[in-house]
Amino acid sequence: MAQVGEESSTGWRDKTVTIEDVAKEANVSVATVSRALRDLPNVAPATRAKVQAVAKELSYVADPTAARLAAGRTGTVAVAVPVLDAWYFAKIVAGVEAVLKEANVDLLLYAVTSERERELFLAGRGAWWRRSDGLIMVDVELGEENAVRLAESGARIVTVGSSTPSFSSILLDEVAATKEAVEHLVAAGHTRIGVLSGESNALKFRVPSLRLGAVRDLKQRLGLDEDPELEQEGGFSVEGGRDALGTLLDLPEPPTAVFALSDEMAVGAVDCLRRRGLKAPDDMAIIGFDDNDMAELFGLTTMRQDVERVGATAARLVLASLAVPNHLPAPVERMTTDITMVVRETS
Amino acid sequence: MAQVGEESSTGWRDKTVTIEDVAKEANVSVATVSRALRDLPNVAPATRAKVQAVAKELSYVADPTAARLAAGRTGTVAVAVPVLDAWYFAKIVAGVEAVLKEANVDLLLYAVTSERERELFLAGRGAWWRRSDGLIMVDVELGEENAVRLAESGARIVTVGSSTPSFSSILLDEVAATKEAVEHLVAAGHTRIGVLSGESNALKFRVPSLRLGAVRDLKQRLGLDEDPELEQEGGFSVEGGRDALGTLLDLPEPPTAVFALSDEMAVGAVDCLRRRGLKAPDDMAIIGFDDNDMAELFGLTTMRQDVERVGATAARLVLASLAVPNHLPAPVERMTTDITMVVRETS
């Protein structure tokens, strides 16, 4: 330990101003400092003012780790998403972050990209349940047993894109939206409708299968062409969508319209068309899902979801559940957000 | 996996399992458990095995907060970015996350979007310096004084997109890339070159001004048109780029080529052209910056940077600095990553 000057030696730990420093400087006990700074009752106004002044002067900020250890609260919420660099998830995280910041709560981010990681995560990797007061799982399936187990252990969780009986959840109305999209195409006279779907990785997203299921249902009910070849995997990427549409176009009897389960794939499809000298909607109607940044540029008809708001709502739900005393059960709220169709040029 | 319905006193669903529970169950002291589980030396192989087995059986995971309090390490790295829902930053964060996960380090995410937030953040909001072992600041200016202060207090920081004498940094070679882009346009015979630049918010990005400065330099050196009207702010967004190009086109003497400081703006420009029935590069050459997802779709000539890798490198740098004992100064490494031109159709 090299001594340099009077104060510093090994690093920030030595210089850190603690609650004790504040107490000493303000001539009160640490307990009083603690109370005063957290706006708890039973502190004389004058004392509180004094303590606050001293704290400010010393740039004192309570150590959240120590607080967590003593009080059990971390002031942190964890967020788990399947991928970070996709429009949809980035938007969700942005929505969550904005609300948490407002509440002065920090955000611990986990990318849970594979089934294996999901298991590790739920088994405790990262110890998120100790590091955070609550968790938002976005399109990462929790599973009923996990949900029950975690609920019993007192966890505060909000799921987005899936739901369990134990925790609050936000579902997008996939089924209704999918119906609206398909019906839109049917109304335009299409009966042979392709679908661009597909897993992007090993993780079982719930969302794609929901949408796909809805399409199948509807096809059957409306007596549309149910040829399985009409369903192609596009992996939720532009390239995937491009390739998938290529496959559809090369079919002996190609569809006359295509519903892409994401805008990325829809855009890839539009590009594919363009490369072949074709055009939407004349040669093929295309409808996407999300209304992301590219949708407007491509004149894409799509199902718009207010993703950022979903993130914000999820954050509010966790915060609300955190406000409930720990010995009481967390409230379970089930929300469904609408999805509206934005008709542009590709349909 | 622990069995349901057995041993209710130790299952972690009822109460959190502590190191003491493990110690008791394994008939050793907590110190031994601690050593055994952290792969520290001086533990008999048999003891270690036993402890590990017990820990696994009880699903014990050490509480990171308690560990931090005792040892000063949090196992967490904080990342600060100006915005979350932009391609560039999402990629960076993804790159960081991947490396941190590998090292079993958690990621605390902060969006520092305004000058005010930057100040709050550096002043301690979120107490990131207590919650995390290190910090990666992406395009959030640290400032020399802050850098010095933080370095003295022993902080481990890596900056991306800016640099200070105190900490490791990763710079993209903005100047060289900008030159290459402009020279590319000049080589094609352009002398009146527009620039799409611009702040998206109150935060002083360093990057835009660097690029803009380089363009100005070069214009002067090459004797190109330096008309200030040729510089338009596009706010790094598609819409901004569209509008900015509109302004340029409406100039009495519009430029014949445009360099957009981001692909988003470049794409907006291409769209603007298209709406007016014009086309790149015939009516106007366009070159962007980033090579993001949209670039290829739009046939955009652009300067490609491997953003994800930058994130990964930043993460490795913090991890490396964390590996250095606290009483030693953290190593300062200064890296510059290349940017390469991708020539497509718009130039």
Added chain:
DNA sequence: TTGAAAGCGCTAACAA
């Protein structure tokens, strides 16, 4: 209204 003191769960000297 305030303070003293017992932890929270863990790590790290130091002893044994």
Added chain:
DNA sequence: TTGTTAGCGCTTTCAA
């Protein structure tokens, strides 16, 4: 090799 014990910085009874 292992155990004992003193904290880490805070919150929270319980007394004063």
